Amino acid sequence: xxxxxxxxxxxxxxxxxxxxxxxxxxxxxxxxxxxxxxxxxxxxxxxxxxxxxxxxxxxxxxxxxxxxxxxxxxxxxxxxxxxxxxxxxxxxxxxxxxxxxxxxxxxxxxxxxxxxxxxxxxxxxxxxxxxxxxxxxxxxxxxxxxxxxxxxxxxxxxxxxxxxxxxxxxxxxxxxxxxxxxxxxxxxxxxxxxxxxxxxxxxxxxxxxxxxxxxxxxxxxxxxxxxxxxxxxxxxxxxxxxxxxxxxxxxxxxxxxxxxxxxxxxxxxxxxxxxxxxxxxxxxxxxxxxxxxxxxx
Amino acid sequence: xxxxxxxxxxxxxxxxxxxxxxxxxxxxxxxxxxxxxxxxxxxxxxxxxxxxxxxxxxxxxxxxxxxxxxxxxxxxxxxxxxxxxxxxxxxxxxxxxxxxxxxxxxxxxxxxxxxxxxxxxxxxxxxxxxxxxxxxxxxxxxxxxxxxxxxxxxxxxxxxxxxxxxxxxxxxxxxxxxxxxxxxxxxxxxxxxxxxxxxxxxxxxxxxxxxxxxxxxxxxxxxxxxxxxxxxxxxxxxxxxxxxxxxxxxxxxxxxxxxxxxxxxxxxxxxxxxxxxxxxxxxxxxxxxxxxxxxxx
Numbered sequence: 001x002x003x004x005x006x007x008x009x010x011x012x013x014x015x016x017x018x019x020x021x022x023x024x025x026x027x028x029x030x031x032x033x034x035x036x037x038x039x040x041x042x043x044x045x046x047x048x049x050x051x052x053x054x055x056x057x058x059x060x061x062x063x064x065x066x067x068x069x070x071x072x073x074x075x076x077x078x079x080x081x082x083x084x085x086x087x088x089x090x091x092x093x094x095x096x097x098x099x100x101x102x103x104x105x106x107x108x109x110x111x112x113x114x115x116x117x118x119x120x121x122x123x124x125x126x127x128x129x130x131x132x133x134x135x136x137x138x139x140x141x142x143x144x145x146x147x148x149x150x151x152x153x154x155x156x157x158x159x160x161x162x163x164x165x166x167x168x169x170x171x172x173x174x175x176x177x178x179x180x181x182x183x184x185x186x187x188x189x190x191x192x193x194x195x196x197x198x199x200x201x202x203x204x205x206x207x208x209x210x211x212x213x214x215x216x217x218x219x220x221x222x223x224x225x226x227x228x229x230x231x232x233x234x235x236x237x238x239x240x241x242x243x244x245x246x247x248x249x250x251x252x253x254x255x256x257x258x259x260x261x262x263x264x265x266x267x268x269x270x271x272x273x274x275x276x277x278x279x280x281x282x283x284x285x286x287x288x289x290x291x292x293x294x295x296x297x
Numbered sequence: 298x299x300x301x302x303x304x305x306x307x308x309x310x311x312x313x314x315x316x317x318x319x320x321x322x323x324x325x326x327x328x329x330x331x332x333x334x335x336x337x338x339x340x341x342x343x344x345x346x347x348x349x350x351x352x353x354x355x356x357x358x359x360x361x362x363x364x365x366x367x368x369x370x371x372x373x374x375x376x377x378x379x380x381x382x383x384x385x386x387x388x389x390x391x392x393x394x395x396x397x398x399x400x401x402x403x404x405x406x407x408x409x410x411x412x413x414x415x416x417x418x419x420x421x422x423x424x425x426x427x428x429x430x431x432x433x434x435x436x437x438x439x440x441x442x443x444x445x446x447x448x449x450x451x452x453x454x455x456x457x458x459x460x461x462x463x464x465x466x467x468x469x470x471x472x473x474x475x476x477x478x479x480x481x482x483x484x485x486x487x488x489x490x491x492x493x494x495x496x497x498x499x500x501x502x503x504x505x506x507x508x509x510x511x512x513x514x515x516x517x518x519x520x521x522x523x524x525x526x527x528x529x530x531x532x533x534x535x536x537x538x539x540x541x542x543x544x545x546x547x548x549x550x551x552x553x554x555x556x557x558x559x560x561x562x563x564x565x566x567x568x569x570x571x572x573x574x575x576x577x578x579x580x581x582x583x584x585x586x587x588x589x590x591x592x593x594x
Contacts, residue, residue: 103496126510138510163506165498173496174506180489181512187556188481192474198549199400199470201462209460209471213423213435214533215478217514236511252495256590259484262555293553 006030008154009064011057011080016098016125017070018042019132020158025051027157034060057084064089066151070098073243074105082112091117094147096154098139100124102176102247103169106142110168119147122168124175125159128235136160140178142170176251179244182236183263185219186286190266192220193227194290203228223284234282238271241283266290303327305451306361308354308377313395313422314367315339316429317455322348324454331357354381361386363448367395370540371402379409388414391444393451395436397421399473399544400466403439407465416444419465421472422456425532433457437475439467473548476541479533480560482516483583487563489517490524491587500525520581531579535568538580563587 006029010021013035022045024031033046033053043053054060057080061067067085071077077099085095095118097109106122113120121143131137137159141148148164155162165174192215196206207228211221223235245264248257269289271279303326307318310332319342321328330343330350340350351357354377358364364382368374374396382392392415394406403419410417418440428434434456438445445461452459462471489512493503504525508518520532542561545554566586568576 126507126512128511138506140506161506161509163502165502165506170498173493173498174503176496177489177493177498177503178507178510178512180492181485181507181514181517184485184488184556185482185512185514188478188485191481191554191556192477195477195545195549195552195554196470196474198552199473201467201470201474205460205462206471206474209435209437209458209462210423210475210478212458213475214425214515214519215423215475215482217478217482217516218511219514220478222511248492252492254591255492255495256587257488257492258559259481259488259556262559290553294551 007063007065008032009034009060009067011060011067011069011085012071012099013040013042013046013053014070015042015129016132017068018045019129020068020070020098021046021051022049023135023158024154025049029154029157032060032064058088061085061089061093064093066094066096066154068096068098072099074101077101078105078109081109086113086116086118089116089118092119094119094121094151096121096123096151098123098125100175100179100244100247101172102251103173104251106169106172110143119144120168121147121151122171123155124171126175126178127159132158139163140165140171140174142166142172143168176244176248179241180248180257180260182219182283183241183245183267184259185217186223186283187259187263187266188215188217189219189224189227189284190287190290193224193287194294197291198294223282226282226284227287232274232277232281232285232288234280236283237280238267238274238283238285239279242267242271242279304360304362305329306331306357306364308357308364308366308382309368309396310337310339310343310350311367312339312426313429314365315342316426317365317367317395318343318348319346320432320455321451322346326451326454329357329361355385358382358386358390361390363391363393363451365393365395369396371398374398375402375406378406383410383413383415386413386415389416391416391418391448393418393420393448395420395422397472397541397544398469399548400470401548403466403469407440416441417465418444418448419468420452421468423472423475424456429455436460437462437468437471439463439469440465473541473545476538477545477554477557479516479580480538480542480564481556482514483520483580484556484560484563485512485514486516486521486524486581487584487587490521490584491591494588495591520579523579523581524584529571529574529578529582529585531577533580534577535564535571535580535582536576539564539568539576
């Protein structure tokens, strides 16, 4: 382990980033955090464990072997990584971006950082806030295989299923594939529940009956259970899902994706039907687009 | 067990019916079979185990305590059950139909048989030929609860997850819900693979990466694996799936089901793209509708 990089900077201490930062510390890594806004629960949680949170990207990255980032949308990531990180990180630093930004943006980041002698991995995750807290994330990694191998002990501190997907952008490509599955499996759950309502079939009995058969899915067992309980709080918000579906469009404009298009329409409708929470409801709120349409019939 | 019915007649010795008949015999029940056409592999398989196969419905049902049926489509079931079974079964016989016929047809059968003092359960299954052979089917049962309780030891000989769903037709209603899940989860798999092809992501790596996360489904792990291997043989054929989707339409004509409608279109396209096998391909052939559309772009 003596040749392995040990000093980590984590940029972006939201729900996901703060949980991963805590797991790095638990695994014995020397980690420092940074967040644009310091008055945030994730920042507090990290500081409570004695992890130092600095107020500039420069302070965070200038001594780091590996810089992780989990930020909001593509412009945030490009501004931070191709701005201060590119400027202040040492040559040969490894930058690992875990934000979902799409394949094209990951390649752009890779090329931009290479100019400064910085190595890059795209490493978006799935498994949600629970996976981040428990250290059981699936991590989908694109970039140079040798760089991946160097970072692997760090990935093992925060994830369980760690997959090397191929050259720069491949982790992002795989993540977009995952979002297609999640979006369309949610149509299956919503539409089945809608049919069940029409036929006077109880949703909880349905979950019990069909949750382990040929219709089984993670979405049915997890998000279907939330719908059956009338729970539309996020897990993963409608606005984040819609962002990811937009990234699919931007990355493969010629691909025939009618299921994604239908999912987008239903998620949009659900957002407008969500009252105060609106687009900050969980993706399972898609069911509302169905129940509303059937009431109108 | 002495008050439990013991003598079974099984009508319809196709892939499913013959496998269940063999499991009844294994569990010690006295079972006799009938099939419209005797020169069939299922009939042979049953006879090889010393089970008698008779050449008329009358001979099969006149001494039976419980009559099971697994026939083709709605007209076959109505002809046999409301014809010779109604005529020749003794009063108080229990008839258990396992064919997928929809909720309305099950209620019609229930009412028709009641006139002759025959008790009825609708009990469609999921779990495919493998589940039928291994005795691990999910059995979705509608009808009188007392009748269900009497038949339960027989269900336990052929299935694993045995669910009482409610009054007559409820088992069929639940089965239609299951088919909605299966149909739309197949869109998710096909569309994800289509996107993966466009982004040069290997299908087997995708299965490995995403098969246990938030995008997981039975369809991905089982039918996705077949697609990745170029295997379009059935499991469950396109023509059977299209029949079941038609039954949904007939049973709830006012329900808003855009995902089912999309699935229907894609299954139809796949059937026409299937060469010799055509609509006898497995449902995973839906992927061909995508790969063909993308080649045309």
